Amino acid sequence: MSLDDDVRLRDLLSNAIVLAPMEDVTDVVFRRLCRKYGATLAMTEFVNVEGLLRGCRNARRKVELAPDDRLTGVQIYGSDPERLAQAAAVAEEARPLFIDINCGCWVPKIAGRGAGAGWLRDPTAMVAMT
Numbered sequence: 001m002s003l004d005d006d007v008r009l010r011d012l013l014s015n016a017i018v019l020a021p022m023e024d025v026t027d028v029v030f031r032r033l034c035r036k037y038g039a040t041l042a043m044t045e046f047v048n049v050e051g052l053l054r055g056c057r058n059a060r061r062k063v064e065l066a067p068d069d070r071l072t073g074v075q076i077y078g079s080d081p082e083r084l085a086q087a088a089a090v091a092e093e094a095r096p097l098f099i100d101i102n103c104g105c106w107v108p109k110i111a112g113r114g115a116g117a118g119w120l121r122d123p124t125a126m127v128a129m130t
Helices: 003-012 028-036 050-054 057-063 080-093 114-123 125-130
Strands: 043-048 072-076 098-101
Touching: 028 043, 043 050, 043 057, 050 057, 050 072, 050 080, 072 080, 080 098, 080 125, 114 125
Parallel strands: 043 072, 072 098
Antiparallel strands: none
16 A cells, blocks of 8 residues: 555544444445445454364355455454464455454353453453464
8 A cells, every 4th residue: 555545544444434343244245235324444254263274164255355345354363373363364365454353252152262352361462462
């Protein structure tokens, strides 16, 4: 991106309406519909890093972005920093606006395994992971 692109993006996002990531909801069709009604920035469903790295069809589908799906971030989750980095590299192939690591999901089967809000138990590790 050029400096002009950065300035335009900053202006666009300064008053953005953001569509949050929602499991089994924020697929490409839903993101397109939300943009039609005013969403500026959208997020994919959150994607499990292990599924993405194994090439799981459902995980790959979640990170696929349509040509008109440009202002979209991909959200991944996992408990291993190295696997998160590997999955981020895979997700990057879809050319999202950014990649977000989920550190807020409280669902016991996610947080209990150290992913999502599980990262909040050790803020030092969470910061070191990035």
